[in-house]
Amino acid sequence: MSKEPILKVSHLNKFFKVKKRKLIEEKKYVHAVEDVSFELYEGETLGIVGESGSGKSTLARTILGLIPSSGGTVEYKGQNITDFKVSNSKMLRSELQMIFQDPYASLNPKMKVGSAIAEPMLINGQAKNKEEARQKVKELLQMIGLQPEVYDRYPHEFSGGQRQRIGIARALAVNPKILFCDESVSALDVSVQAQILNLFNDLKEKLHLTYVFIGHDLAVIRYISDRIMVMYLGKVMEIAPYDEIFDENTHPYTQSLISAILEPTTEPNAERIILEGDIPSPVNPPKGCRFCQRCFKAQPKCFEEEPELIPVSADHQIRCHFAKVGENK
Amino acid sequence: MATIVEFKDYSMGFKDDDGVVFNLLDQVSFKVEEGRALGIVGESGCGKSMTSLSMMRLLPPSAVVQGGEILFQGRNLLQMSDAEMEKVRGKDISMIFQEPMTALNPVLTIGFQIGEALKIHEPSITKEEQQKRVVEVLAEVGISNPETRLNQYPHEFSGGMRQRVMIAMAVINHPILLIADEPTTALDVTIQAQILDIMKKLKGTGGLVVVTHNLGIVADICEEVVVMYAGRAVERGTLKAIFDHPLHPYTQGLMASIPTTKSEKKPLHTIPGTVPTVFDFKEGCRFADRCERCTEECRKKRPPLKKVGDDHLVQCFLPFEGEEIVHE
16 A cells, blocks of 8 residues: 555535525535545555445545535545546546446446447547457456357346446446445345455456445445445544454444444344434534434534544544544554 | 244246246245244345245236145135135235335325225224224334324335334234345345344244345344245254354355455355356256256256254255255
C-alpha cells in the first residue's frame, strides 16, 4: 500500500430536491450523502456497509459522476475530477469503473455478450478494430473463467453467476485502476458467491486493482476488505481496518450490525442487539447524532449535538461522543 | 410428540407444452413435530419453494404430482377436495410469503386484508370482534399504534413493517403449521433481526417450517434441517448433527464456502459449476457433476438413503462410519 492516496474524496455532498406539493413551502432536500471524506490507497479494498437508504450506492454514483454532486471534491491521482468536468474525462472514466448489482438488468438482452464487452474497448480506443477487440475479449473471457466460445451467446443463456462474470469482464475491458462493486455478490447463491469473491481477489492481484466494495453483509465485506467504512443516513459513522471492526471500541451502529450477523454455527449466539424501528427519513435527519433515535447508548447530549469523526487510532475513526481515544492496539 | 406434517416419498414435476413431465422433487421425505422448527435450505432452483407450496396446495398449473403423500395430522393433503383444502388453508396451515411488497394488495387497507383472513374462516364473527382481533395480532407482531395503522395502506408501511403485516395475517387464525418462505430475504440485517425475534416468540405453539437459502437463519431458529439439492433431500437431521458433522459433500461444500466473521483472508472453498436446471437432471446423483468425490456409480444409480447415528440421514454412495441403509 502506497502512502499517496489514489482517490481522495473531501466533504462530498449529494442532495436530491423534494418536489414541492404546495405553492408556498420550504424547499426540502433528501440528504443522501453528506460531508463524506475518505482516502483510497492503491491496491487496497475499501468496504462500505450500511442499511438500505444509508447512501452507499449514491456515494459511488456521485464519485463516478453518474449523478452530479452538490458540493465537495473528488481527486484522482492529485487531479480534481469532481463530476468529471475535465478535458481528459474519457480516459479517466475508463480508469474508474463500476460493476452493478443486478447482472440480469445490466446486460442488454439483445446484444451478444462478446459485443457487449467489446463495445467499451472500441469506444475508448483499447482496441483499434473489431478483430483486435474480438481477440482481446476472448482473452478476457478466459481470465474471468468462461470459455472463449461464449462470445456469440446472448445473456439469457447464462446463469446468475456467469452473468456476474460477464459484468466483471465488461468493467475490466477498459483496463480500469479502480473498480466500484455495488452489491456485486448479493444476488448470488452461496456456492457461486464464493467463486466470485475468489475471482475478485485473483483479479486484484493479477491486474493490480483497487476496489471499493459496497455491500450489506458484514461478514462478506470483512472477508474481502482491508478497511471498512460504515455509513448511516448519508454520513460516515466509522472507518476502521477490517480486524478492528469487531473490537469493543466501535460505533454502536457498527456493533448492532455485527450482532445482527447470523453465523451458520450451532454455538450459542451472544446476546443480540435488536435495534428499534427503521432507518429515519433522510429528508429531515435527526438534529444531533444521526443514529440517536435508534441508539442503545444514547444520552441527552446525542440528541443535541452532532459528534465529529474522532480518530481513535492511526486509521480508525468513529463518529460518536463516547468513542475512547487511544485504546485500540 | 405429535407429528404435524409428514412428507412420504413425495415427488412432483413440471409438464412442458408437449405434456412431457420433468421431475423436480424426487421422493422427498421429512416430518415436522409439534413445537419444533424445521429449516429447508438449498440454493435457487433446488425445489424448496415448491416443497412449501405443495403443503399449501398452491402449485402452479403446470405442476404435476407424481407420487407420495403429504400427511397433515394424519390426513393426506393431496387427496383432499378443493372445498376441504380451503378450510385448512389459512386456518390450520398458513404461510408467510416471500415478498411483502407484492403479496399485499395495494388498494386495500391493512386492517381489511388481515381481517379478511379471519372472516373467511369464521363467517359469523362480528365487526367489533374482528377489529379487536386484528388490533391484538398487530400488537403481537410489534406494530405500534395498531388502531390507527389498521386503516393505512401497504405503501404507508416500510419493508420490515409490511413483513410484520404478512406475519400477522398468517398467525391471526393460530395455525397449527406455519410456513415461512424466505421471510427476511428482502430486508436489511437489522430489520431481519427484528423479524426473527418475532418469529422466535411465535414458535412453540405449533410446527414451523422455514424455507431459506441462508444457513445463518436456520442456525438461529430451527431445530431440524433438511438440505435440498436439485429436488432431492440430500441430508436431513437435527441442527447439531447437520451443522457440526455434515456428511454429504454438498452440505460440507456449502458450509465451507460461507465467509464468517472469523474466516481468514485466504481463498474460500468453492463448489465448481452451477446448480443444474430441471431439464438437466440425470438418473444418478444430481450433485455428481460438481462433486469432488464422485465415482462411476454416482452417475448411474440414485444414491441410497443411509442412516448415520440417531437423527441423521444422508443420500450418498460414500461410506460413513456406522451407516445403516434405509432404502436403496
